[in-house]
Amino acid sequence: MDHHDQTIKDFGEQWLRYPDNEGFYGSLELFSDILFPFLKPEEIRGCKVAEIGSGTGRIVNMLLAAGAEHVVAVEPSDAFEVLRRNIRQPEKVTCLKIMGNQLPSYGDLDYIFAIGVLHHIKDPGPVVQAALKALRPGGKFLVWLYGKEGNTLYLLLLKPLRIITKQMPHFILATLVEIIYWPVAFYVSLCHRFPLPLRGYMLWVFERFSPGKRRLAIYDQLNPSYAKYYSQKEAKGLLEEKEFKNVLVHHRHGYSWTVIGTKP
Numbered sequence: 460m461d462h463h464d465q466t467i468k469d470f471g472e473q474w475l476r477y478p479d480n481e482g483f484y485g486s487l488e489l490f491s492d493i494l495f496p497f498l499k500p501e502e503i504r505g506c507k508v509a510e511i512g513s514g515t516g517r518i519v520n521m522l523l524a525a526g527a528e529h530v531v532a533v534e535p536s537d538a539f540e541v542l543r544r545n546i547r548q549p550e551k552v553t554c555l556k557i558m559g560n561q562l563p564s565y566g567d568l569d570y571i572f573a574i575g576v577l578h579h580i581k582d583p584g585p586v587v588q589a590a591l592k593a594l595r596p597g598g599k600f601l602v603w604l605y606g607k608e609g610n611t612l613y614l615l616l617l618k619p620l621r622i623i624t625k626q627m628p629h630f631i632l633a634t635l636v637e638i639i640y641w642p643v644a645f646y647v648s649l650c651h652r653f654p655l656p657l658r659g660y661m662l663w664v665f666e667r668f669s670p671g672k673r674r675l676a677i678y679d680q681l682n683p684s685y686a687k688y689y690s691q692k693e694a695k696g697l698l699e700e701k702e703f704k705n706v707l708v709h710h711r712h713g714y715s716w717t718v719i720g721t722k723p
């Protein structure tokens with residue numbers, strides 16, 4: 460099995476074990492934070508949109524809560540059934556069990572989102588190309604990616620750890636997450652006092668998750684078979700290479716990239 464198939468299999472299993480989107484993790488407040496500073500949820504009202512890599516439907520439900528008229532939800536893994544179960548207004552959603560690069564070329568979508576997805580795809584170019592074709596002229600593609608800048612120390616720890624953890628069966632990985640959870644909780648408390656690495660993420664995002672979702676956030680870092688941490692240049696290039704215009708990049712909480720581009 461290649462990296463790509465394995466990553467999709469990993470996510471299928473992950474979302475079957477962690478199927479809900481409770482609390483701040485699934486909230487419109489977090490969605491505003493993800494879209495900042497390029498879009499406000501209100502701008503999605505009445506729009507035709509798509510999300511590539513929908514997982515459990517967390518972002519799809521945020522888009523519905525923001526008032527999207529119609530959402531196309533793309534999810535290739537076994538999480539597809541979880542996605543279908545979780546969607547709050549199924550009459551407004553088309554669920555497609557396909558890869559992102561197979562997104563139909565609708566040509567009339569106002570916005571497409573790929574939140575936490577492209578960094579798990581070794582060659583994301585065809586997915587970006589498919590998004591370009593599915594948008595209307597003037598439509599926008601908003602992508603959220605793991606960042607390289609701001610994560611130097613974290614990646615020194617994470618990269619060697621992931622060599623082992625991405626191979627682990629669920630019950631061993633879940634036990635390890637339980638062990639790691641407590642030092643991370645201590646680290647969060649230190650972030651309140653000191654300007655430590657990842658402070659922005661820890662205080663504005665991670666700490667606001669329920670204990671279950673904090674465990675999921677740790678699991679999600681250790682489980683997927685493929686994960687790339689993008690430099691600012693690479694993040695911007697991802698959209699510019701496929702001819703998106705006015706590509707803008709925001710260093711979200713100093714550890715990740717929100718990128719937006721417009722179809723000419």
Ligand SMILES: C[S@@+](CC[C@H](N)C(=O)[O-])C[C@H]1O[C@@H](n2cnc3c(N)ncnc32)[C@H](O)[C@@H]1O
Nearest residue numbers: 467470511512513514517536558559574575576
């Ligand atoms: C980290 S999850 C993000 C889920 C959702 N966007 C969210 O933020 O809650 C990444 C998702 O992308 C999906 N994925 C992986 N490769 C994909 C591909 N080539 N095309 C579309 N989705 C893909 C995975 O199956 C997984 O559900």
